[in-house]
Amino acid sequence: MKIEVTSQMTGNVWKVVVAKGEQVEEDQEILILESMKMEIPVVSPDDGTIIELKVEEGDFVSEGDVIAILEED
Amino acid sequence: MTKQVVEEQNELKQKIDKLLEKKEKYREMGGQKYIDAQHEKNKLTARERINLLLDEGSFKEMGILAHHQNLHPTMEGKFTPADGVVAGRGTIDGREVCVAAHDYTVLAGAIGKVAETKVARVREWSLKNRVPMIWLVDSAGVRVQESIGSLFAGNGRQFFDQVQMSGVVPLICALMGPGIAGTAYLPALADFVPMVKKTSYMALGGPHLVRSVVGEDVDEQTLGGSRVHTQESGVADLEVKSDEECLKVIKKYLSYFPSNNEQKPPIKEGVERAEITINERLAEIVPTNPKKIYNMYDVIKELSDDNDILAMKPKWAKNIITAFGRVGGYPVGFIANQPMHLGGALDGDAADKAARFMNICDSFNIPLVFLQDIPGFIVGSKVEKAGIIRHGAKMLHMVSEATVPKITIIIRKAYGAGYFVMNGRQFDPDYIAAWPTAEISVMGAEGASSILYHKQIRKAEDSKAAWSEYADQFRNLIDVEVAASNMLIDDVIDPRETKLQIFDAVASAWNKKVERPWKKNSIRPV
Numbered sequence: 001m002k003i004e005v006t007s008q009m010t011g012n013v014w015k016v017v018v019a020k021g022e023q024v025e026e027d028q029e030i031l032i033l034e035s036m037k038m039e040i041p042v043v044s045p046d047d048g049t050i051i052e053l054k055v056e057e058g059d060f061v062s063e064g065d066v067i068a069i070l071e072e073d
Numbered sequence: 074m075t076k077q078v079v080e081e082q083n084e085l086k087q088k089i090d091k092l093l094e095k096k097e098k099y100r101e102m103g104g105q106k107y108i109d110a111q112h113e114k115n116k117l118t119a120r121e122r123i124n125l126l127l128d129e130g131s132f133k134e135m136g137i138l139a140h141h142q143n144l145h146p147t148m149e150g151k152f153t154p155a156d157g158v159v160a161g162r163g164t165i166d167g168r169e170v171c172v173a174a175h176d177y178t179v180l181a182g183a184i185g186k187v188a189e190t191k192v193a194r195v196r197e198w199s200l201k202n203r204v205p206m207i208w209l210v211d212s213a214g215v216r217v218q219e220s221i222g223s224l225f226a227g228n229g230r231q232f233f234d235q236v237q238m239s240g241v242v243p244l245i246c247a248l249m250g251p252g253i254a255g256t257a258y259l260p261a262l263a264d265f266v267p268m269v270k271k272t273s274y275m276a277l278g279g280p281h282l283v284r285s286v287v288g289e290d291v292d293e294q295t296l297g298g299s300r301v302h303t304q305e306s307g308v309a310d311l312e313v314k315s316d317e318e319c320l321k322v323i324k325k326y327l328s329y330f331p332s333n334n335e336q337k338p339p340i341k342e343g344v345e346r347a348e349i350t351i352n353e354r355l356a357e358i359v360p361t362n363p364k365k366i367y368n369m370y371d372v373i374k375e376l377s378d379d380n381d382i383l384a385m386k387p388k389w390a391k392n393i394i395t396a397f398g399r400v401g402g403y404p405v406g407f408i409a410n411q412p413m414h415l416g417g418a419l420d421g422d423a424a425d426k427a428a429r430f431m432n433i434c435d436s437f438n439i440p441l442v443f444l445q446d447i448p449g450f451i452v453g454s455k456v457e458k459a460g461i462i463r464h465g466a467k468m469l470h471m472v473s474e475a476t477v478p479k480i481t482i483i484i485r486k487a488y489g490a491g492y493f494v495m496n497g498r499q500f501d502p503d504y505i506a507a508w509p510t511a512e513i514s515v516m517g518a519e520g521a522s523s524i525l526y527h528k529q530i531r532k533a534e535d536s537k538a539a540w541s542e543y544a545d546q547f548r549n550l551i552d553v554e555v556a557a558s559n560m561l562i563d564d565v566i567d568p569r570e571t572k573l574q575i576f577d578a579v580a581s582a583w584n585k586k587v588e589r590p591w592k593k594n595s596i597r598p599v
Contacts (some may be wrong), residue, residue: 001294002297006413008415009415009416017213035416035447036416036418037363037366038363038364038366038412038416039364039365039366040366040412040413040414040415040416041366043413045300045304045388046300053288063455066489
């Protein structure tokens with residue numbers, strides 16, 4: 001099943017931690033946002049593979065934006 | 074012996090043999106074909122589940138001879154051993170419990186009239202004897218053939234009963250297969266709802282009904298699988314990977330609970346105060362740079378015996394953590410802000426989650442430990458429209474109502490109403506202490522200075538620089554020792570000693586008694 005990974009909050013993408021095609025575990029950091037004066041990670045909701053990354057470092061994302069697509073294991 | 078006596082004895086023996094044979098047949102449930110089908114789906118049968126759940130040999134079945142009595146043509150010739158639900162009593166870790174497990178091998182575990190009478194009997198036992206009630210749900214819902222037309226007028230009593238039991242005995246409802254239609258309200262009214270990944274789902278209307286009524290084409294898992302209910306709806310508490318794990322987690326959950334609301338929860342023996350020593354890790358987890366965040370679970374694990382906790386709803390409203398643990402053997406419920414999600418700010422779901430957890434702990438005499446690092450409630454038109462005021466009020470209401478021992482440790486931020494709902498000083502904490510890193514304030518320095526000095530900032534040549542300067546001034550006023558010297562908190566503590574501080578407070582307040590004015594009900598925000 002394909003899962004859309006969304007940003008919980010509005011902020012700037014400070015660092016993208018994983019690459020497209022990478023295998024991730026549940027709760028693994030996908031990227032780190034800078035928001036509310038803090039560095040806040042967006043984590044994977046499940047075990048699976050990142051089949052698409054929708055943002056780059058420096059991008060601005062709003063709450064609810066899809067930042068990656070995960071193919072569930 | 075006379076011939077007559079011998080004949081009578083033989084007759085009795087035959088009756089006994091016949092009875093035992095019938096029981097044996099009923100124990101085989103829906104038959105090997107359906108048992109195999111159940112196993113192929115990675116599901117255990119109702120009997121296998123009960124055997125794994127209860128202490129070995131402790132199960133006392135009630136109603137094995139039950140069978141449907143329906144005369145409707147669609148039920149003619151249908152064989153329903155135990156009427157599709159295995160029910161009775163037994164023990165878990167030596168303590169009595171009641172259990173009812175739907176048997177999917179018998180007409181897909183659909184609930185008939187006789188089956189319901191059986192479960193009612195077990196519910197009655199649970200309430201009268203004040204022992205926990207456990208449902209293992211694997212059922213296609215009500216057996217429609219038996220509730221045809223307006224005979225349905227007699228259905229629904231299980232939910233009424235469940236509400237009478239709520240808060241008296243722990244109610245656990247595990248989803249280990251489908252739980253459709255009315256069956257979906259069993260978990261909704263229970264205290265603890267684990268769901269098995271991939272094999273369980275719950276929905277008020279199953280895919281067939283959804284397709285025919287609203288025209289939506291959706292599969293079971295997308296409609297109400299464990300992902301939906303543990304991450305999006307918040308109806309379930311925990312996603313588990315297998316039936317075995319599900320049964321194990323039920324036992325673990327119960328280990329924190331008394332059998333009923335008139336008892337204290339069991340204290341685990343063998344932990345000495347002297348064993349709770351200075352923990353250097355606690356001083357290392359929380360970064361001094363306020364931009365850096367940390368995982369609050371790491372703090373909670375350091376505070377809990379053997380680093381072992383049981384988190385409730387860990388994948389839903391992740392900005393707040395609700396978890397059972399033990400501090401020096403005493404069971405406690407931790408409520409902690411999670412800076413990793415939304416910076417730990419509270420939204421409606423988080424408030425619901427925390428209020429419910431407080432409700433459960435308070436009902437069963439489990440002390441509450443609040444760990445604060447909260448920038449406040451989320452603001453803005455979106456959350457206002459979603460009713461954040463009434464959701465936040467649930468936390469205020471519950472934290473004020475709770476009479477169990479309540480301990481508060483302020484780790485970093487304690488801003489605004491967030492500080493209140495996390496058991497601030499005016500909400501009757503038995504002990505409230507802060508780490509030297511604590512920042513108690515009406516709000517953050519930036520927000521506060523933009524309100525206090527908005528005219529000066531607007532008039533300034535460089536308004537950004539002015540704002541920053543006023544914010545720095547305000548920040549200097551945020552000092553935890555000011556709160557301590559005004560006796561607004563009990564102490565500022567060495568973070569490394571936090572576990573000992575919590576232990577001492579819980580142990581001293583263990584027999585706390587608070588009496589409130591009589592009332593029938595509070596008017597609880599919903």
